[in-house]
Every structure is written in C-alpha cells, then in structure tokens.
Amino acid sequence: MSDIRWRHKDLLDTEELSASEITYLLDMAERFDEINARPVKKVPTLRGKGIVLFFAEASTRTRTSFEVAGKRLSADTYALAASGSSISKGESLRDTALTLEAMAPDIIVIRHSAGGAAAFLAERLHCSVVNAGDGCHAHPTQALLDAFTLRRHWQGDMRGKSLLIVGDIAHSRVARSNVFLWQKFGVTVRVFGPRTLLPPGIRGWPVEVCEDLDEAVAGADAVMVLRLQLERQQAGLLPDLSEYAGRFCIGMKHLEKAAPDTVVLHPGPINRGLEIASDLADSGRSRILDQVAAGVAVRMAVLFTLGMRDEPEQSAAGGV
Helix, strand or coil, X not given: CCCCCCCCCCECCHHHCCHHHHHHHHHHHHHHHHHCCCCCCCCCCXXXXXXXXXXXXXXXXHHHHHHHHHHHCCCEEEEEEHXXXXXXXXXXXXXXXXXXXXXXXXXXXXXXXXXXXXXXXXXXXXXXXXEEEECCCECHHHHHHHHHHHHHHCCCXXXXXXXXXXXXXXXXXXXXXXXXXXXXXXXXXXXXXXXXXXXXXXXHCCCEECCCHHHHHCCCCEEEECCCCHHHCCCCCCCCHHHHHHHHCECHHHHHHCCXXXXXXCCCCCCECCCECHHHHCCCCECHHHHHHHHHHHHHHHHHHHHCCCXXXXXXXXXX
C-alpha cells in the first residue's frame, strides 16, 4: 500500500481526490476487507473516536455499512435520522450540526436531499465530514466501492477499460461521482439514458453519450445500471414506465455485444423488470452483492483515514 500524507479534513466528492489518494483508500480497503473475513471482525484502531451518522434521507445499504464499519473499528457510533431529530421541528441544518459538534464527535457522516449540504457543514465544523450522498450531486463512498469492486474484477488493470452507465443520469449522484473517479484512471465512461434524464451539462463531462443501447453496450467491460429515481423527478420527464422498461431495462441478452467477461453493477435498491431484468441481477455476471460487501471495507478505510488524520505516524497496520 502506497504511503501518502492525507491532506483532506473531509470527504465530499471524488472530484477533489487524486488518483494516488483513491488508490491509497482502495489499497487500505483491501486490508480492512481481510478483517471482515475473520471470525472476530473487530480491531481497536478507532477506539475512543466518536462518529455521528446523520441521515436526513432514507438509506439501507449506506447507513448500515457506515455503522458496521465504525463498530468494526471500535469507534463509538451514533445514528440519527431526520425524523428523530429537531429538524422535524424546524431546526436548520446548520444549528443541528453545531449542536452535534458541541458533543465533540470526530466525524459526522451526512446524507441529505440538498446538493451541497455536506460541503455546507464542512465549511462550518471543525470535525471531519463525510458525504454519504447529497441530492443529485455526489456520493463519493459509493463510487469508491464501485471502483473497489471493478478493480478486483479487472485484477488491477483499469487503464483502457470502458464502463457503461445506463439509466437516470440526471438525478444520479452515483453517476457523477463515478465519472469523475474513473477519468483519473484512464477508463472510458459511456452514458445512455432518456434525453429527459440526461443532465443539461452532460456534454461537458468526460463521457461518451450514446444514442442507442446496442451502441452503448458494444465492447463494454462493465455496465452500471442506475435506479430510476422517481422521487427526485418532475412530472412529464417519462411518458410511461413500461416504455422505459422496454427501451432501457438491461437483461442478459444485452450483454451479447459486450466484452466476454463484462460484469454488471447497481448501487441499489434495484427495481426488477424496470431497470434490470431478474435473469441478469441473479446471474454470475452480477456484482451487486459484491458491491454491498465492498461498502463495509471501503467505509472502514475512509473512517480510519479521517479519524486518524491528526495522529502522528499512524498507519492501518497498527490495528489490522
């Protein structure tokens, strides 16, 4: 694992990370993943550190994996949902965050429906802030676990590979964070989706925009299928869900034109028959459950790196 001096107080987006910093986190996640295979899945590396999980949006995978990650590092982990906080009584995000910081946590992990919410807190708080998803903007730890999953499948040989992202690009923080991660490693990213579900500035992204599914899939080394985020959309963006499924739902038949060892990812939760067919989701090509497992190791790496950033001469080896 390469040694670098970590320069970030927070983790807000993949765009702010260098290729060497991303590689550092992925290498560290590999070491923490070994812990997750042990009979006793716990190390004392963050004993005495406090982590607040502040989820103002619903979450299963991200929230649970952050909580598991914190506990396996022996941190004191506290979960807070918007419905159980004073936000439901009208308190502002800033005042809630200042209240939490007054309790002296080392890290606040936040998910919020407003883009920029994590950066807003990071500018005002002394503790570290981890963005667990902010609106349609960014989801850096999801992109990191996707990279962890694909790097393993590609056996570390990422340059020259191609990744196809299919579906609701406009409302996907996962898509954006992945695009800006993969460009740092020489991976070609293609996108395909309804024109109404492509972001206005997509032509300025480092991506190839495809016009039909056959063109998009041809030769792809990996396919990432996105959830159709109806809760974030305005009425009229899609004429009919059955029409969407007919044109954009990915099944085993679509991989015939892809690379021979193409695998499929999905950030979850999946909507079977709408964006991904069951025959593909349950096949040997699917890496969906591998992504879930990777989420714990990657988030352990992130929490460890930020939790120990002020400690002199610290390394994961001390507790791994």
